[in-house]
Amino acid sequence: MRHLSVPPDFHSFPFVLKACAQLRALSIAQALHSQAFKFGFVSDLFVFNSLVHVYSVSGGVSDAYRVFDESSHKDVVTYNALIDGFVKAGDIAQARKLFDEMPLRDSVSWATLVAGYAQTNQCKEAIEIFNQMIEFNFRPDNFALVCALSACAQLGELEQGKKIHHYVERNRIRVDSFLATGLVDMYAKCGCIETAIEIFHSSPDKNYFTWNAMLFGLAMHGHGQLSLEYFSTMIEAGVKPDGVTFLGVLVGCSHSGLVLEARKLFDEMEAIYKIPRELKHYGCMADLLGRAGLIREAMEMIKRMPVGGDVFVWSALLGGCRIHGDVEIAEEAAKHVMELKPEDGGVYSVMAHVYANVERWEDYAKIRRSADANKWVKKNAGCSLIQLNGILHEFVAGESLHPQTDEIYFALNGIVNHQLEAC
Numbered sequence: 001m002r003h004l005s006v007p008p009d010f011h012s013f014p015f016v017l018k019a020c021a022q023l024r025a026l027s028i029a030q031a032l033h034s035q036a037f038k039f040g041f042v043s044d045l046f047v048f049n050s051l052v053h054v055y056s057v058s059g060g061v062s063d064a065y066r067v068f069d070e071s072s073h074k075d076v077v078t079y080n081a082l083i084d085g086f087v088k089a090g091d092i093a094q095a096r097k098l099f100d101e102m103p104l105r106d107s108v109s110w111a112t113l114v115a116g117y118a119q120t121n122q123c124k125e126a127i128e129i130f131n132q133m134i135e136f137n138f139r140p141d142n143f144a145l146v147c148a149l150s151a152c153a154q155l156g157e158l159e160q161g162k163k164i165h166h167y168v169e170r171n172r173i174r175v176d177s178f179l180a181t182g183l184v185d186m187y188a189k190c191g192c193i194e195t196a197i198e199i200f201h202s203s204p205d206k207n208y209f210t211w212n213a214m215l216f217g218l219a220m221h222g223h224g225q226l227s228l229e230y231f232s233t234m235i236e237a238g239v240k241p242d243g244v245t246f247l248g249v250l251v252g253c254s255h256s257g258l259v260l261e262a263r264k265l266f267d268e269m270e271a272i273y274k275i276p277r278e279l280k281h282y283g284c285m286a287d288l289l290g291r292a293g294l295i296r297e298a299m300e301m302i303k304r305m306p307v308g309g310d311v312f313v314w315s316a317l318l319g320g321c322r323i324h325g326d327v328e329i330a331e332e333a334a335k336h337v338m339e340l341k342p343e344d345g346g347v348y349s350v351m352a353h354v355y356a357n358v359e360r361w362e363d364y365a366k367i368r369r370s371a372d373a374n375k376w377v378k379k380n381a382g383c384s385l386i387q388l389n390g391i392l393h394e395f396v397a398g399e400s401l402h403p404q405t406d407e408i409y410f411a412l413n414g415i416v417n418h419q420l421e422a423c
Helices: 010-021 026-039 045-057 060-072 078-087 092-102 107-119 122-136 142-155 160-168 177-189 193-202 208-220 224-236 243-256 261-271 281-293 295-303 309-323 326-340 344-356 361-373 405-422
Strands: 383-387 391-396
Touching: 010 045, 026 045, 026 261, 045 060, 045 078, 045 122, 045 295, 045 405, 060 309, 078 092, 078 107, 092 261, 107 142, 107 361, 122 142, 142 160, 142 177, 177 208, 193 208, 208 224, 208 243, 224 243, 224 361, 243 261, 243 281, 261 281, 281 309, 295 309, 295 326, 309 326, 309 344, 326 344, 344 361
Parallel strands: none
Antiparallel strands: 383 391
16 A cells, blocks of 8 residues: 555554554554554554553563553543553553543443453452452443452352352343353362352353362362363363363372373373473472372383473472472482572471471481572462351461461460360
8 A cells, every 4th residue: 555655544553553553563564653643543452552552562571552642632441452461461550550540431341440450460459459349339341250250269159259150140141151160160279169060061151270270179179080080071072172171180199099091191191182281280290199109100200201300399299298208209309409499498397297207307407507508599478268157267377467366376276275185
């Protein structure tokens, strides 16, 4: 068109900029930006919004903000495009700042912010924004619903997840494969495996994401044999598995001690299904073999890996050594973990436990001194969550910030005293 000297108009630029956005062609978008400026169309709202959008999704969020800041003609689409750009760049603080400055918001504005918080693991904030969205009568789409469900799953917020499910049913929202996957994942991770199974079977529109969520749910709750049955049904239904599918089934086998079945699946991954093994699959097998006491076999597998083991593979092997007391291999595994992640304080605790079990007290004292002397070592405090009457309680080892701390320790001391009297 330009080669033939046909002049573009304000309709031309939005279409070609949209094409650039789909291709993530930032350099071409910049050239088109200069063309739009030359022909005097930058001030057109549709061209302006297209420029903000293409810069936002193509990794040029700072350029998007510059374009945004230079214009006084902004609408909700402009704000949404830039908020989405900051979310994709991981700058949720700037996305929230823009959201708060918006003169008008729509459902897309709310949904984008919910997604941003969920994707950056700020799950409490994601749920809070989702609840405000409902409170202000903005109807969430399936994307916002799934992001909120994902936040509930990560926090174990079962009651909040149920409220979202009831909202879906009350408003007769169609449960497509995307939403079905979110519901299955949430109920499974919150411990309601029967409800997850019920939703899974009631959904006519399942894809491999839905199957994977179901397989992981079964694996998490120790239903290894059942996860194998679902895997077979998945194959029979013509759904092609991927690496995540095999990881889920291998985790199920690991938690149920199904060594023979796991070996078979591990071999079939590449031989039959042409799915390359990744470090996470090797880590799962190392964990399974270690739990089963097959420490030497796990070690041989790691040595045969096409790439060196990562911290998760060696940590899984170390965990098996701790259970079964293999000091020699534990020392080698610990050495690799310390090299790969020197700040990990957990490896020192595991090795101290290994040495204590075989009464090697000099080595026990030495590893403890090493942990204390190494200023880079981080000791992560244990943390647990429990939901009671719809309220999520968080406990961190050694802290006393819970509002019912005095009552908790009073009850705990009573239990201890009762046990002492019984002895």
